[in-house]
Amino acid sequence: MLEGIFIMKKFWIGVATLLLAVTSLAGCGQQNTTPVKKAPTLVKNPYEDTQFLMGTVVTLRVYDKGKQSALNDAFDRIKVLAKETTVNQEGSEVDAVNAQAGKKAVKVTPAIYSMIKYAKSYSDKSEGAFDLAIGPITSLWHIGFNDARKPSQAEIDAKLPLVNYKDVVLNDKKQTVYLKKHGMAIDLGGIAKGFITDQVVKVLKRDKVTTAIVDLGGNIYVLGHSPKGANKDWTVGIQDPKKSRGTAIGTVPAKNMTIVTSGIYERYLKVDGHVYSHLMDPKTGYPFENNLMGVSIITKKSVDGDALSTATFDKGLKGGMAFIEKTGYAEAIFITKDKKVYISSGLKKTFKLLPNSGYTLAELK
Structure with a gap:
């Protein structure tokens, strides 16, 4: 059962903005009759609030000027849903x-x-x-x-x-x-934090927020484009499952997307030298036993990322990858215990393995 709602798994995923120059566009000399949508005004230092809720640290950052009150609305929504789902x-x-x-x-x-x-x-x-x-x-x-x-x-x-x-x-x-x-x-x-993350994004959009970071204890959602580059993506770091939070093995670009990670080393039980993960197999009643060490799901809805990260652990590397490819709406990064990294087809051109990470990219045979 849930206690403090957070009985799941999540690694912190570092989020950093991608620093790119803005290229100016020259006028073409003709009058544009199409109405131009005014770009939102963003602040250099975001409005930010961090609270301990659902048994984890929740951090929200809003970059739209004058939208600080959106933080209060978002946290109010989190607290209501947390109360209803906590056991x-x-x-x-x-x-x-x-x-x-x-x-x-x-x-x-x-x-x-x-x-x-x-x-x-x-x-x-x-x-x-x-x-x-x-x-x-x-x-x-x-x-x-x-x-x-x-x-x-x-x-x-x-x-x-x-x-x-x-x-x-x-x-x-x-x-x-x-x-x-x-x-x-x-x-x-298995889905509560993802569901609530999506609800927070809805609240922010309702409040006309265009650029924000939502971090519910590792369920990351990046809203809009990076504030430090015109129409540029955020750069999201993928957590090393065997090291402290904030240590990435690689990066992926993202906008209006969520990144959710499950792994076996954040919460576990060690008995007689054997490590038991908190990720439970509904068929056996025991934690999953396979070669997977961590799985990161990238998709549009955080609730999908939660559910898929659990389901792929059950299916293992080959079955999990096949399951992800079949969805048509999600991508995944699989990290195995022998420190190899396998990525789904949609990430082939965008995922970057960091130098000296200690991991190697591999292909399924």
Whole structure:
């Protein structure tokens, strides 16, 4: 289950602006009858606010002049959604749904219903690689918290039958959620931060913000163009999964895009010399075991990045890459335990591996 909403995985992804010169355009000597949209006025030093929410550090930066109040609107939205999705907290709608498992359907707010519906849709799309009903297993292990432990096989076997997204029943008309079996529990940690990131972007756009950085504990969204270059992209660093936050192995250009990373070294449990990741396999009840060390997803919606990063870990390098290529709307960077980097086809011309990173680019055979 979620505690402080953040029971997921995310690495910090460094965001830096790309410094490029602005080329001036000469007039053509003819009157332009097409209305010209006035370019927004940007500030050199952005309006910025950092708060500790959802168990992580949240930082928002807005570059549009006179739009400082948009920060307050965005944080207000985050706090409302965090309260509704956090477990073991008064006002949690997820708690309410889980408490009535096997008993009755629970009506939830439109935003939470939309989040749960999306989570079920992705569970189906990924054929269970991502499963919103993973709650009974994540609460058993509780990796990332002080009481984390390796459960017995008997405990895992007892909980696995409760993990089945098909037993989550939704009623669009009534906006209700029903869990068929007693003991079931949904865990929105797999998409919650991505969903909220997208909601923040909507708030900023509503407030007429054109240029901003949204960082929800590693879920990065870059809005608009880099403020230091006319019509130029931001440069986003891809985190080295084995080093401290802010250490990049490579970079990608991006605008109006999100970058979401999952990995096995940020939160884990070590038992008898074996490292267990917090990324759980819904089929086995154990953390995923494969050669992947980290996966970064680049797409337009942060909620998609969350779900895809989990699903690709389940499928492994070859299966995960095939899954990404099939989507048609996402790109991915896979980092393996032998320090090789594999990139999806859409990044072949844009991803840059940093010199002396200690990693090497590789091709799938």
